Amino acid sequence: MTISIKSTIFICLFSSIINTAYTQQSIPQKVDALLKKMTLAEKIGQLNQYNGDWEATGPITTDVGNKLDAIKRGEVGSILNIVGVQHTKVFQEAAMQSRLKIPLLFGQDVIHGYGVTFPIPLAEAASWDMAAIEKSARIAATEAASGGVHWTFAPMVDIARDPRWGRVMEGAGEDPYLGSLIATARVHGFQGMGLGNLDAVMACAKHFTAYGAAIGGRDYNSVDMSLRTLWEIYLPPFKAAADAGVGTFMNSFNDLNGIPATANRYLQHDILKEKWGFKGFVVSDWGSMGEMINHGYVKDNYEAAEAAINAGNDMDMESRSYINNLAKLVADKKVSVKVIDEAVGRILTKKYELGLFSDPYRFSDADREKRVLNAPEHVEAAKDIASKSIVLLKNEHQLLPLSKTLNSIALIGPLVKSKKEMKGFWALNVGDEKEIVSLFEGMQQAAGKTKLLYAKGCDITDTSRAGFAEAYKIAMQADVVIMAMGERPDMTGEAKSRSDIHLPGVQEELIKEVMASGKPVVVLLMAGRPMVFNWTADHVPAILYTWWLGNQAGNAMADVLYGDYNPAAKLPITFPRTEGQIPIYYNHFNTGRPARNDNDVNYTSAYIDLPNSPKYAFGYGLSYTTFKYSNLRFSKKSMLKKETITISFDLQNTGKYPGEEVAQFYLRDMVSQPIRPVKELKGFQKVMLQPGETKTITFIIDKEKLAFYNDQLERITQPGEFRLMIGSASDDIRLQDSFELTD
Ligand code: GLC
Numbered sequence: 191m192t193i194s195i196k197s198t199i200f201i202c203l204f205s206s207i208i209n210t211a212y213t214q215q216s217i218p219q220k221v222d223a224l225l226k227k228m229t230l231a232e233k234i235g236q237l238n239q240y241n242g243d244w245e246a247t248g249p250i251t252t253d254v255g256n257k258l259d260a261i262k263r264g265e266v267g268s269i270l271n272i273v274g275v276q277h278t279k280v281f282q283e284a285a286m287q288s289r290l291k292i293p294l295l296f297g298q299d300v301i302h303g304y305g306v307t308f309p310i311p312l313a314e315a316a317s318w319d320m321a322a323i324e325k326s327a328r329i330a331a332t333e334a335a336s337g338g339v340h341w342t343f344a345p346m347v348d349i350a351r352d353p354r355w356g357r358v359m360e361g362a363g364e365d366p367y368l369g370s371l372i373a374t375a376r377v378h379g380f381q382g383m384g385l386g387n388l389d390a391v392m393a394c395a396k397h398f399t400a401y402g403a404a405i406g407g408r409d410y411n412s413v414d415m416s417l418r419t420l421w422e423i424y425l426p427p428f429k430a431a432a433d434a435g436v437g438t439f440m441n442s443f444n445d446l447n448g449i450p451a452t453a454n455r456y457l458q459h460d461i462l463k464e465k466w467g468f469k470g471f472v473v474s475d476w477g478s479m480g481e482m483i484n485h486g487y488v489k490d491n492y493e494a495a496e497a498a499i500n501a502g503n504d505m506d507m508e509s510r511s512y513i514n515n516l517a518k519l520v521a522d523k524k525v526s527v528k529v530i531d532e533a534v535g536r537i538l539t540k541k542y543e544l545g546l547f548s549d550p551y552r553f554s555d556a557d558r559e560k561r562v563l564n565a566p567e568h569v570e571a572a573k574d575i576a577s578k579s580i581v582l583l584k585n586e587h588q589l590l591p592l593s594k595t596l597n598s599i600a601l602i603g604p605l606v607k608s609k610k611e612m613k614g615f616w617a618l619n620v621g622d623e624k625e626i627v628s629l630f631e632g633m634q635q636a637a638g639k640t641k642l643l644y645a646k647g648c649d650i651t652d653t654s655r656a657g658f659a660e661a662y663k664i665a666m667q668a669d670v671v672i673m674a675m676g677e678r679p680d681m682t683g684e685a686k687s688r689s690d691i692h693l694p695g696v697q698e699e700l701i702k703e704v705m706a707s708g709k710p711v712v713v714l715l716m717a718g719r720p721m722v723f724n725w726t727a728d729h730v731p732a733i734l735y736t737w738w739l740g741n742q743a744g745n746a747m748a749d750v751l752y753g754d755y756n757p758a759a760k761l762p763i764t765f766p767r768t769e770g771q772i773p774i775y776y777n778h779f780n781t782g783r784p785a786r787n788d789n790d791v792n793y794t795s796a797y798i799d800l801p802n803s804p805k806y807a808f809g810y811g812l813s814y815t816t817f818k819y820s821n822l823r824f825s826k827k828s829m830l831k832k833e834t835i836t837i838s839f840d841l842q843n844t845g846k847y848p849g850e851e852v853a854q855f856y857l858r859d860m861v862s863q864p865i866r867p868v869k870e871l872k873g874f875q876k877v878m879l880q881p882g883e884t885k886t887i888t889f890i891i892d893k894e895k896l897a898f899y900n901d902q903l904e905r906i907t908q909p910g911e912f913r914l915m916i917g918s919a920s921d922d923i924r925l926q927d928s929f930e931l932t933d
């Protein structure tokens with residue numbers, strides 16, 4: 191046997207042994223081995239994220255020249271705002287020309303859909319349907335991953351109690367319990383069976399933290415709150431996301447009690463990485479690192495980079511602070527290589543988990559992209575959750591559902607024929623806008639022989655009344671009028687705070703004009719936030735809050751209008767009577783002078799010019815049928831901490847339509863130090879009941895449901911009386927009784 195054959199066999203054997211050894215190496219071992227090969231400059235490059243060329247989702251900081259060249263030099267670890275197999279492949283090919291061929295991470299705001307747009311997250315939250323919410327994220331991930339995206343900057347899990355804040359549309363509303371369940375559902379949806387699967391994208395819990403508590407509801411504004419409020423209200427959804435295995439966190443633009451989140455070590459290191467044991471990585475939010483100069487927290491990007499990396503911020507989105515300053519900070523001994531290695535290690539770990547080192551192009555399959563995008567089952571799922579997100583606010587004289595034997599329906603309003611608007615904010619332009627179903631198109635498909643009349647009536651914000659006469663005229667010709675009113679989709683979202691959240695323009699005057707026709711009127715309200723519309727609420731017989739429902743908006747609205755789907759959604763956020771009531775939320779403290787009712791203003795905590803109660807309460811939503819709650823029973827009326835109490839009650843459908851009810855469980859700790867809210871959501875069940883059908887619903891009380899944080903931030907319980915309240919809304923309690931915690 192010649193030497194050449196022997197040496198070939200030896201090389202094959204040796205390389206297969208090496209390969210086997212490598213593949214059998216654990217990810218931590220691979221990360222350590224790679225770190226040892228990397229120069230400091232290459233390590234810093236992994237901490238640097240640039241915006242792609244697709245579009246900017248924030249103010250462009252400074253030009254960095256040719257990004258592909260920077261990638262080839264190993265100066266970039268991730269690119270955001272880039273979609274599509276073809277486009278991402280070009281950037282990945284550049285990364286494969288770098289010395290160590292470390293693959294790029296492609297990140298994108300896949301917030302509520304990718305090709306098929308789903309309802310905005312706040313709308314989906316109104317469904318209280320965790321399976322549907324998870325499925326929505328699952329489909330978004332499947333489509334995004336087919337388009338070359340590795341990482342979505344979602345779910346946004348910020349608790350929001352202020353509807354002036356435009357980003358209320360992006361989260362799950364005001365409640366920590368509901369918000370935590372939804373955070374879990376969305377992380378599971380996006381990450382599916384785990385990173386590395388070709389239909390999974392890495393999720394990102396954002397914005398860490400308390401961004402939704404911006405003073406005045408003004409985006410990016412300061413946040414000032416007690417640590418107990420932080421732990422009780424704003425952290426739970428983030429903890430739920432971490433427990434659900436979310437791959438990354440994104441910090442937030444706001445300062446929290448004077449420390450910008452991007453440099454907040456208490457949040458990013460003490461809580462997230464140490465107490466919660468989070469192993470993923472933290473990315474800053476669009477330039478937030480550099481914005482600490484504006485905050486007045488640092489004097490330049492050099493100090494910003496130092497503060498951020500030492501606080502636990504791993505990746506720098508778009509501020510260029512790390513790429514331009516970390517090497518000098520290491521030379522100046524302001525930042526240790528150990529800290530940099532820790533950050534780089536977290537990022538490389540995720541790239542290994544996504545399988546990008548074994549095949550950097552594994553998400554770049556053009557055939558899969560074509561096969562997966564806008565698949566029929568995705569469209570069907572979008573319609574399903576859209577129907578489940580529509581809240582029935584009012585339905586006097588059972589005006590709804592509509593009969594299919596009506597002669598004519600007048601469709602009036604600026605949003606009747608709108609299509610792209612149905613996507614709302616944070617929607618991508620990947621899908622074909624022709625696929626979006628407007629209300630008009632949905633009604634055309636559902637109305638059968640009923641004649642549809644149309645008039646726009648007015649614009650969304652314009653003050654012209656020129657279209658009123660035409661609207662009144664066609665209303666007079668119709669059996670029923672359906673009005674599609676609301677905001678523009680760009681009136682709620684990032685940097686879209688409104689000081690006045692009334693229905694914009696002259697829309698409410700148009701509603702009055704049409705009501706003067708004497709015809710039955712149904713108003714559909716489309717917005718990304720709670721709006722104020724008191725005259726409409728008080729005078730129009732039927733009102734549906736439809737948010738922004740995405741691609742299948744028109745079909746979902748038609749299904750609900752005709753009763754093909756009986757609405758069951760419940761508000762995930764309180765609707766104020768006016769801006770003057772804000773902040774207003776259901777889980778408030780009682781105060782020393784609680785108003786006993788809306789008229790009790792005699793030395794009570796009340797307004798003398800407005801009832802204290804909201805226009806619509808958290809958890810409120812009607813059905814075409816009715817439900818009876820009865821027969822509340824407890825397994826026992828006192829418990830030790832180590833025990834539980836099982837409560838049961840009967841829920842009956844007392845109407846004539848099959849329907850779902852979201853039965854809500856609230857608890858109140860009657861005497862505690864510190865004090866506790868007048869009620870807190872601790873459970874719910876969404877139950878389908880046929881007409882006349884009764885089901886027994888149970889709910890188990892354990893000590894975790896009774897626990898709270900004391901001023902030392904210890905999670906404790908205190909013995910004493912608790913009140914259980916079961917209801918159809920936070921202000922519609924049907925059954926209640928007390929029980930005792932005895933130790
Ligand atoms: C934006 C948003 C953030 C988003 C990021 C990237 O400013 O605050 O939610 O993920 O930039 O687009």
